[in-house]
Amino acid sequence: MSTTSESYLVGLIGAGITASLTPPMHEAEAAHHGLHYLYRPVDLEAIGRPGTDVGELLRAGRDLGFNAFNITHPCKQLVLDHLHETTPAAAALKAVNTVLIRDGRFIGHNTDQTGFAAGLAAELPEAPKESVVQIGTGGAGSAVAAALLSQGVQALHLFDVDPTRAAERAQALGQMFPHQSVAAAGTEELPGLIAAADGVVNATPVGMHHHPGTPIDTSLLSARQWVADVIYLPVDTELITAARAAGCRVLDGGHMAVGQAADAFALITGMEPDRARMRAYFLELLHAQQG
Numbered sequence: 001m002s003t004t005s006e007s008y009l010v011g012l013i014g015a016g017i018t019a020s021l022t023p024p025m026h027e028a029e030a031a032h033h034g035l036h037y038l039y040r041p042v043d044l045e046a047i048g049r050p051g052t053d054v055g056e057l058l059r060a061g062r063d064l065g066f067n068a069f070n071i072t073h074p075c076k077q078l079v080l081d082h083l084h085e086t087t088p089a090a091a092a093l094k095a096v097n098t099v100l101i102r103d104g105r106f107i108g109h110n111t112d113q114t115g116f117a118a119g120l121a122a123e124l125p126e127a128p129k130e131s132v133v134q135i136g137t138g139g140a141g142s143a144v145a146a147a148l149l150s151q152g153v154q155a156l157h158l159f160d161v162d163p164t165r166a167a168e169r170a171q172a173l174g175q176m177f178p179h180q181s182v183a184a185a186g187t188e189e190l191p192g193l194i195a196a197a198d199g200v201v202n203a204t205p206v207g208m209h210h211h212p213g214t215p216i217d218t219s220l221l222s223a224r225q226w227v228a229d230v231i232y233l234p235v236d237t238e239l240i241t242a243a244r245a246a247g248c249r250v251l252d253g254g255h256m257a258v259g260q261a262a263d264a265f266a267l268i269t270g271m272e273p274d275r276a277r278m279r280a281y282f283l284e285l286l287h288a289q290q291g
C-alpha cells in the first residue's frame with residue numbers, strides 16, 4: 001500500500017490515445033528513479049465520452065487520488081475553463097497539456113512549448129535564429145512558434161494553407177513577443193523566405209506515414225540551414241532525410257515528443273529526468289510498435 005506522497009498516479013486524457021508512447025516513457029523513467037509510478041491513458045473514444053467532459057474527468061481523477069494529467073486533443077483548450085491556475089505561457093497560448101493536482105487545485109502548464117524549446121536548445125545550441133520559416137500553425141504549431149520565439153528567433157515567418165489561421169497566430173504571437181517580428185507569409189513569397197532563412201520548421205501533418213511528402217520544396221535548402229520537424233511517425237520524415245542530404249543540421253519530431261514528456265515528468269515529480277535515456281527508450285518503443 002502507498003499514500004499519495006509515496007507514489008504517483010498519472011493519466012492522459014484525450015481521444016484515440018490508447019497506444020500513446022507517453023505513458024510508458026514516464027513509467028520507465030520513474031522506475032530508474034525508484035518511484036512507484038502508474039500512468040494510464042484515459043481514452044475518450046474507448047470510454048465513449050466527449051472532450052467537453054474533461055473537467056468532470058479531472059475532478060473524478062482528483063477525487064480518486066491522481067497526482068496529475070496530461071491533456072491532449074481535443075481537450076487542450078477545453079480544459080482551460082476548469083483550472084484554478086495557469087502558467088502565464090500556457091495562458092497566453094490558450095493551450096494546456098499538463099495539469100498538476102496540488103491540494104485539490106488544478107494547475108495548468110504547457111510542456112509542448114517547453115519540450116520543443118528544450119530539444120532545440122540541446123540539439124542545435126549554436127543554430128542561428130535571425131530568420132525562421134514555420135509551416136503549419138495548428139495546435140502543435142502554436143506551441144512550436146512560441147518555443148522558437150522564446151529561444152530567440154528574431155523574425156518568424158508563419159505559413160499555413162489556411163491563411164486566416166496563420167494571420168491570427170502571427171498576431172497573437174506578436175503580442176506575446178513584442179520585441180520580435182512575427183508575420184504570416186503568402187504563397188508567392190514563401191520560396192524566397194525559405195531560401196533566405198536560417199531555419200525551417202514543419203508543424204503540419206505532411207510527412208506522416210499516412211500523409212507522405214514534404215511541406216516545402218526541399219531543393220530550396222542549403223547546408224548552412226537547420227531544419228526541424230514535429231512529426232515522429234516516422235522519425236526520419238522525407239523532410240528530415242532531404243535536409244540531412246543537403247547538409248543541414250536537423251531536429252526530428254521525436255525530440256518534441258520526449259521533451260514534453262520529460263518536462264511533465266519533472267513538474268510532476270520534482271526530479272530531473274535523464275532526457276537521453278528517455279529518448280533512447282522512446283526510439284526503442286517506436287521501433288517495437290512499427291514491428
Ligand SMILES: NC(=O)c1ccc[n+]([C@@H]2O[C@H](COP(=O)([O-])OP(=O)(O)OC[C@H]3O[C@@H](n4cnc5c(N)ncnc54)[C@H](O)[C@@H]3O)[C@@H](O)[C@H]2O)c1
Pocket residue numbers: 135136137138139140141159160161162165203204205206208215230231232253254256257258260
Ligand atoms: N512531436 C510531438 O510531440 C507532437 C505533438 C503534437 C503533434 N505532433 C504532430 O504535429 C502535426 C500537426 O499536428 P496538429 O495537432 O498541430 O494538427 P492541426 O490540424 O492542429 O494543425 C496542422 C496545421 O497544418 C496546416 N497544414 C496542413 N497541411 C499543410 C501544408 N501542406 N502546408 C501548410 N500548412 C498545412 C493546417 O492547415 C493546420 O493549420 C501532426 O503530424 C502531429 O502528429 C507532434
Ligand SMILES: O=C(O)[C@]1(O)C[C@@H](O)[C@@H](O)[C@H](O)C1
Pocket residue numbers: 012014017020021022070071072073097112260
Ligand atoms: O504522446 C501523446 O500521446 C501526447 O498526447 C502528445 C501531445 O499531445 C502531448 O501534449 C501530450 O502530453 C501527450
